[in-house]
Amino acid sequence: MKILALSDRVDPRIYSSFCKERFGDVDCIISCGDLPEYYLDFVVSTLNVPLFFVHGNHDAPREQESLAGGTNLDERVICYRNVLIAGLEGCYWYNGNPHQYTEREMYWKYLRLLPRLLFARLKHGRYLDILVTHAPPKGVHEGQDPPHRGFATFTHILKKYRPRYHLHGHVHLYGSAQDVATQFLDTLVVNCYGYQVIEIVPEKG
Numbered sequence: 175m176k177i178l179a180l181s182d183r184v185d186p187r188i189y190s191s192f193c194k195e196r197f198g199d200v201d202c203i204i205s206c207g208d209l210p211e212y213y214l215d216f217v218v219s220t221l222n223v224p225l226f227f228v229h230g231n232h233d234a235p236r237e238q239e240s241l242a243g244g245t246n247l248d249e250r251v252i253c254y255r256n257v258l259i260a261g262l263e264g265c266y267w268y269n270g271n272p273h274q275y276t277e278r279e280m281y282w283k284y285l286r287l288l289p290r291l292l293f294a295r296l297k298h299g300r301y302l303d304i305l306v307t308h309a310p311p312k313g314v315h316e317g318q319d320p321p322h323r324g325f326a327t328f329t330h331i332l333k334k335y336r337p338r339y340h341l342h343g344h345v346h347l348y349g350s351a352q353d354v355a356t357q358f359l360d361t362l363v364v365n366c367y368g369y370q371v372i373e374i375v376p377e378k379g
C-alpha cells in the first residue's frame with residue numbers, strides 16, 4: 175500500500191496541476207497536521223483516495239473534527255486495507271493554545287487509545303502498523319525549544335507495541351543536515367514535513 179504523507183507545509187510539487195500525474199498511484203493520504211483545509215481538499219479531490227489526519231498546534235480548535243472529508247485519527251485505531259493506523263494529535267504545551275498537551279495529558283490520551291490497541295490485537299493479532307502524530311517522539315528528531323520537544327509517551331508506544339512506522343511532522347526541515355527518517359528499534363520514524371511517500375506491505379490476516 176502506497177501512502178502520501180503530508181505535514182506542515184503546502185508543497186508546490188503537490189499543490190500543482192501535475193499532482194495526479196506524480197501521485198496518482200497512492201492508496202491513501204495521511205496528514206500529520208498544520209495544513210490548511212483548502213490544500214487537503216485539493217489533494218483529496220485530485221487523487222480521490224481517503225484522507226486520515228491528526229491536528230497540529232496551528233490547526234483550528236477541536237470542533238473541527240472533520241477536515242476535507244477525512245477521518246480524524248486522534249485516540250483511534252483504524253484498519254485500512256489491512257494496515258492498522260493509530261493517531262495522537264498535537265504538540266508539547268507551550269502557550270495554552272489548542273492541540274497542545276503536557277506529557278501527563280499525552281499519557282492520558284495514550285490511555286484512552288489503549289483499549290483500541292488491545293481490541294486491534296484481539297481482532298488482527300497485532301496492535302498497530304503505523305503511529306501517526308504531529309509531534310516527534312522523545313529522543314528522535316525532536317527540537318531543543320519547548321514547543322518542539324518530543325513526547326516520552328510516543329517513545330513508550332514505540333518500545334512497547336513496535337509499529338513499523340511512526341509518521342510525524344511539526345519539526346521543520348531547513349536543510350540536508352537534519353534527519354528525515356531514523357530507525358528506532360523496529361520502527362522507522364519519518365518526519366513528513368512537506369511530503370513523504372511511504373510504501374507498506376500489509377500483514378496477512
Ligand SMILES: [Zn+2]
Pocket residue numbers: 208230231232265308343344345
Ligand atoms: Zn506544529
